[in-house]
Amino acid sequence: MTKVLEVVDISKYYIHKxxxxxxxxxxxxxxxxxxxxxxETLAIMxxxxxxxSTIAKLIAGxxxxxxGDIFLNGQRLDPHxxxxxxxxxxxxxxxALRSLNPETSVGAQLAEPLHFNTxxxxxxxxxHVVETLRKVGLLPDHYNFYPHMLSxxxxxxxxxxxxxxxxxxxxxxxxxxxxxxxxxRAQIINLMLDLQQDMGISFIFVTHSAEIVKHIxxxxxxxxxxxxxxxxxxxxxxxxxxQELTKNLLHAESKHNVLTHSTIQE
Amino acid sequence: MPNAxxxxxxxxxxxxxxxxxxxxxxxxxVAALYILGILMVIMVLSPLITPYSPDQQFADAISHxxxxxxxxxxxxxxxxxxxxxxxxxxxxxxxxxxxGYPILAVAIAATIGITIGAWAGMSSGVQSSTLNxxxxxxxxxxxxxLALVIIAILGPALxxxxxxxxxxLIPQFIHSVHNAIYDExxxxxxxxxxxxxxxxxxxxxxxxxxxxxxxxxxxxxxxxSTAILDIAALGFLGLGVQPPAPEWGTMLAxxxxxxxxxxxxxxxxxxxxxxTILSINxxxxxxxxxxxxxxxxx
Numbered sequence: 310m311t312k313v314l315e316v317v318d319i320s321k322y323y324i325h326k327x328x329x330x331x332x333x334x335x336x337x338x339x340x341x342x343x344x345x346x347x348x349e350t351l352a353i354m355x356x357x358x359x360x361x362s363t364i365a366k367l368i369a370g371x372x373x374x375x376x377g378d379i380f381l382n383g384q385r386l387d388p389h390x391x392x393x394x395x396x397x398x399x400x401x402x403x404x405a406l407r408s409l410n411p412e413t414s415v416g417a418q419l420a421e422p423l424h425f426n427t428x429x430x431x432x433x434x435x436x437h438v439v440e441t442l443r444k445v446g447l448l449p450d451h452y453n454f455y456p457h458m459l460s461x462x463x464x465x466x467x468x469x470x471x472x473x474x475x476x477x478x479x480x481x482x483x484x485x486x487x488x489x490x491x492x493x494r495a496q497i498i499n500l501m502l503d504l505q506q507d508m509g510i511s512f513i514f515v516t517h518s519a520e521i522v523k524h525i526x527x528x529x530x531x532x533x534x535x536x537x538x539x540x541x542x543x544x545x546x547x548x549x550x551x552q553e554l555t556k557n558l559l560h561a562e563s564k565h566n567v568l569t570h571s572t573i574q575e
Numbered sequence: 576m577p578n579a580x581x582x583x584x585x586x587x588x589x590x591x592x593x594x595x596x597x598x599x600x601x602x603x604x605v606a607a608l609y610i611l612g613i614l615m616v617i618m619v620l621s622p623l624i625t626p627y628s629p630d631q632q633f634a635d636a637i638s639h640x641x642x643x644x645x646x647x648x649x650x651x652x653x654x655x656x657x658x659x660x661x662x663x664x665x666x667x668x669x670x671x672x673x674x675g676y677p678i679l680a681v682a683i684a685a686t687i688g689i690t691i692g693a694w695a696g697m698s699s700g701v702q703s704s705t706l707n708x709x710x711x712x713x714x715x716x717x718x719x720x721l722a723l724v725i726i727a728i729l730g731p732a733l734x735x736x737x738x739x740x741x742x743x744l745i746p747q748f749i750h751s752v753h754n755a756i757y758d759e760x761x762x763x764x765x766x767x768x769x770x771x772x773x774x775x776x777x778x779x780x781x782x783x784x785x786x787x788x789x790x791x792x793x794x795x796x797x798x799x800s801t802a803i804l805d806i807a808a809l810g811f812l813g814l815g816v817q818p819p820a821p822e823w824g825t826m827l828a829x830x831x832x833x834x835x836x837x838x839x840x841x842x843x844x845x846x847x848x849x850x851t852i853l854s855i856n857x858x859x860x861x862x863x864x865x866x867x868x869x870x871x872x873x
Contacts (some may be wrong), residue, residue: 394770396772407764410786411786426771426772545579
């Protein structure tokens with residue numbers, strides 16, 4: 310296995326400015342480094358505000374890191390060069406509806422990355438969009454739909470279609486499954502696992518759900534107050550967690566299950 | 576797309592068509608649209624359809640009442656004024672001054688204002704606020720007053736009024752477009768498009784602009800009714816279009832002396848002005864609601 314992604318000492322500071330005085334520096338992410346191999350799934354877990362979304366955004370390029378570099382197959386990614394990055398790293402946002410343009414049809418939105426990253430003619434773009442829609446379990450008819458006409462599961466599928474349409478090497482999903490109900494969530498996760506097998510994509514998930522993590526992740530990264538506190542394989546972290554927080558995060562779901570179970574019995 | 580036309584399919588109407596369909600359900604909007612459409616056609620065809628020249632005087636028919644009056648003549652459908660000029664011809668010819676010139680002023684102001692506003696909205700920091708507040712000084716003076724100042728310096732004439740009105744409208748466009756773009760710019764769908772590798776031009780014109788049409792439409796109708804009212808008001812005060820020209824405001828001012836003798840010379844241009852402004856406002860408002868309705872969910 311080869312290293313697809315290497316993150317070296319990236320950090321993010323925001324400057325909170327009030328008035329004319331020089332602003333206060335707020336740390337969202339302290340310098341962290343990790344790497345990801347081809348076809349691997351990394352889960353990022355942590356409490357709210359622990360910087361896990363920041364990592365996702367930095368990798369996807371939605372935010373510019375304050376310092377540090379990201380290397381893709383040994384090549385440095387320029388934080389301002391979106392075209393270089395989007396051919397290899399794509400992002401799925403938390404809120405599917407908000408990340409789709411309400412005034413543009415689904416087909417036109419999916420053709421957008423093709424328009425800027427390929428030199429295909431209109432016919433080839435259209436057929437590729439239709440093919441991608443099929444891949445995520447939508448119909449060619451959805452080409453002319455507008456985002457608000459789709460159900461939330463379908464909207465999420467469109468977002469996945471947008472992420473895979475350029476056949477990237479890495480997909481970053483920022484809490485993409487929170488808003489979905491369990492059956493659709495399972496469907497979408499299975500869909501993503503299938504795509505991973507077919508296309509050899511590496512995934513980076515940001516999630517709260519210990520169940521999903523146990524199900525799909527190869528490695529887990531635990532964040533706390535903008536710091537990386539534990540990083541290891543799923544097996545190791547579940548069997549032998551070094552930190553209290555890790556234990557809580559990974560076993561929260563099972564405690565919850567016991568509770569619901571007991572109430573049903575009553 | 577394969578097998579597209581084998582079965583009957585209900586196609587989703589395009590956004591423009593949806594707005595049209597929604598507007599069609601509102602009878603006031605349709606009426607306003609027709610009135611404005613007819614006014615525009617009359618304005619464009621005014622040199623051809625006026626029965627007489629607007630300045631031609633009929634010595635035999637001074638202050639003739641409209642044709643529906645007992646003493647009226649069908650020759651002069653709307654009657655004549657105190658100099659024996661046909662009122663219908665004057666109102667038709669006046670639409671060029673009272674509707675055509677405001678449209679021109681708004682078009683120029685919108686082109687400049689939207690360009691600067693979009694530029695300001697897409698840039699950030701000092702550049703953005705410089706562009707945004709460039710013409711703010713003008714906002715501190717009411718439009719009519721500014722027009723008066725410009726006319727005081729350059730003398731009363733139509734082109735001076737046009738300069739004044741255009742100048743006043745530009746900062747309003749800049750502000751509304753800048754604010755609208757600024758609101759949209761940090762939304763997730765724009766970030767998503769940015770991550771698609773879109774150019775800034777594409778981002779502005781294809782991604783953000785369709786989402787701020789409501790703001791632009793609202794600003795356009797507001798600006799148009801302001802411009803019409805200002806040109807008419809300055810004409811009424813004798814500072815804009817000069818008397819022989821058949822501008823509606825000027826006609827109102829002239830007829831003031833004879834309002835008891837020949838009320839039609841005041842009422843008819845007044846009705847023309849009222850209908851124009853009312854239909855523009857109703858139409859603008861219903862287009863805005865139609866766009867919002869479409870976004871909210873069909």
